[in-house]
Amino acid sequence: MSEDSFLSLNALTLAYGKSVAVDNLNLSIKKGELIAFLGPSGCGKSTTMRAIAGLMRPMSGTITLDGTDITRVAANRRQVGLVFQSYALFPHLSVFENVAFGLRLKRLEAGKLKQQVEEGLATVGLTEFVDRKPAELSGGQQQRVALARSLVMNPKLLLLDEPLSNLDARLRLEMRTELQRVQRETGLTMIFVTHDQGEAMSLADQIVVMNGGLIEQIGTPEDIYNRPTTRFVADFVGFENIFAVKNGQLATEQGLATLGDPIEGHPSGLAWRPGMVKMGEGQFEGEIIGSSFAGGTREYLLRSELGPINAEVDATQTIYQPGQRVNFDLPVARAAILQQVD
Amino acid sequence: MTARLLSYGVLTLVLLFLIGPFLIIVAAALSAGESLAFPPQGLSLRWVFKVFEIESFRESFGLSMALAIFGTLAALLLGVPISYAIARYRLPFGETLRTIVSAPIIVPGIIVGLALLRYLVIPLDVDIVLALFIAHTALVLPYAVRVVSASLENLRSDIEEAAVLLGSSRVGAFFRVVLPNIRGGILAAFILGFVTSFNQVPVSLFLSGPGVRTLPIDMIWYLEITYDPSVAALAALLAFMSIAIVFIAERFLGFSRYV
Incomplete structure (x- = not known):
């Protein structure tokens, strides 16, 4: 106290x-x-x-x-x-x-x-x-x-x-x-x-x-x-892409995935808002399975090797079609660092 | 058009059925003849005046009034805390309590009267007036609990907490914010209880003894001996009294909201 x-x-x-x-x-x-x-x-x-x-x-x-x-x-x-x-x-x-x-x-x-x-x-x-x-x-x-x-x-x-x-x-x-x-x-x-x-x-x-x-x-x-420092808070404030981190790698449904940049420290997890997902380039590939107009932005749901990913892109940029395959990246520098993901 | 005529016809019949006996009694009460009869033989107020001269009517009216007033007050004294407990605390036996309290409505009066006579008055040698008082309190209690419960349910319980946080004690909160807000319900319960008690026959029948009779019992007893129109006059007066009470209650507190 x-x-x-x-x-x-x-x-x-x-x-x-x-x-x-x-x-x-x-x-x-x-x-x-x-x-x-x-x-x-x-x-x-x-x-x-x-x-x-x-x-x-x-x-x-x-x-x-x-x-x-x-x-x-x-x-x-x-x-x-x-x-x-x-x-x-x-x-x-x-x-x-x-x-x-x-x-x-x-x-x-x-x-x-x-x-x-x-x-x-x-x-x-x-x-x-x-x-x-x-x-x-x-x-x-x-x-x-x-x-x-x-x-x-x-x-x-x-x-x-x-x-x-x-x-x-x-x-x-x-x-x-x-x-x-x-x-x-x-x-x-x-x-x-x-x-x-x-x-x-x-x-x-x-x-x-x-x-x-x-x-x-x-x-x-x-x-x-x-x-946010926990999965719950991250989810509550709109970080829709939340992953646990194991041995410096993302724990996904398909096993561990290595990100482009090294993960500093020893966080339990990382989380990204849809807007933080970099679309159009990057080491991961996903298929657009859903898309919706949200005013100034457009929201996409991707199926990828990391599992489902929610991305949000400025509506003036490239418009992706459902079924299209797109490269994307999760930049470590922008992620929220979670201390608790259970 | 035919359907409409038919519905008016049925409505008239129902009203006639409800009001008819009352009209007949009033007419019989105004008779100038010597015996209870309809149509009345001539018109006069002599039987109405006669009612006030009959000693036993005066006594039994006093007893009935006292029973109705004090029995209902006692029922409220028990009923308000019971209703409050049922409404505010999730009592483990709340439902049972509600059932027990409602029992006198469901159990036929004859049985209640007989039971009180057989197990209270005779073995314990309880005074007849006291037995009547207990019986009337028990009979009115279900009405008191029902009406007061209804007004408590419409009252948010957080106003008591608000009162406590403003410095009031729990008991103080009940008197300062609960009671004033269920005042209408309590008054309605009192009127309903009063009328129920005053008109009560079957239970009182068993508990009436020599010299101790409630007014309705006294009227039956009087009718068995003297078949004159004074009973009709008294019945009409009582009916007017009930109507007046309910009318005033409706006028000043919207009685029908509560019952």
Whole structure:
């Protein structure tokens, strides 16, 4: 655990009954960061979030927040906010009363309460409709209320469950900007859970990619996108040609294949995006078995001695016909170097 | 066109079948004659006034009211937590619990009444009023659980978690965010329970003793001795009372949404 760690999960294991959802997870997050937990459904990201919020008791391991072990602290005393995917607004209360809910429990004096609620609503850009019920608001407005409701509590950490998934494309962009602005202005440490890599890439400072209850990779969006280190992450961010490496050679269905350039170091695997495959020249030969137009580019599926290869070529270049045999190459210099391919 | 006429014809017959007896009772209640008869002999309100003078009706009305109110309240006191437990926790015996709670609807009232008499009142020497109270609570419980469960199912459970994360305790969350949102369901359950209990005959029949009779039982008993139109007058008054309750309930909380 590093010195400046604000939130740290230490050997955290979470289970529903006997089925382990998150296994021996270690993670440390700095103050003021915007973190994304990224992964497919069932990868343990939401479970981890619920454990941080205190809605789920870990089987083992500890959670430390701001220097205090909060593993056994009740959810209502953790000072951790959560914006639910469904927003979970109280249907019987007005917008104002929804935001005031937590403050009333703190027995805040009336004038101060009103001021803080109004500030909270202003932060999320919602100053009208304070007397309306949640059902009378649009999805985007409901989410702003949910966000304000958590923000006025001045939490140490704010969690957001799939914050953009219920919004349409236009609102998604708006809310993304909004969340970044709120984070900048408040300096709040935020973690959001998402299955959408685009969402994670555009919003987060750091991305924690999870799969099967384990962390696959932690890194900046650039790291994750350009330098995946595991087969899962590579596949997830679009490296469609993934090979294990054995004795400095590519392990293919037809045995080991030697690449033109030497493979430096001892990676477990190499991966290429379709666009990284060099078409028209090279030591390998393949037959075009599929081709599709993709706007500025054209995608090809090749059958080769290396197995199936996905290639993507600028649409202005040579167009290959199905059945045609083409030379290609996998340039080592451009490949993502994988440490784990199983 | 013929099909349409036919459907109107059938509709009229069904309505007549449903409303007919009620109209006959109302007509009989307004009779000026000495005995229960239809068509009525002349028109007067004398039997309507007579109802209020009959001592036993006043007593049994009081008992029925008390049973309906307190029996239903007790059923809700049990039913709301049961419904909540069934809805929120995946209880290993949840389905069994649901079946047990619904049993009084399925088991004929005669059997419930006899069982209570034979195994509660006689061997344990339980007070008749207490036995009636227990019986009515048990009879109303299935309705309470059903109606309250329906409104709980429409309520997302994450609002409780949201309340907890805003500083509320688990119990506090129930009172602050669950209860206010199922208020309509609870009121509907109360009205349904009240009417069910008030109109209950077969169970009460077994548990009525000397001087302790619910209103419907008292009416049967009265009819066996005195065949005058006051029973019809009382029946009409009770019907109007039920209609008024349901009308008000529908008007103010959309009763039919819940039942």
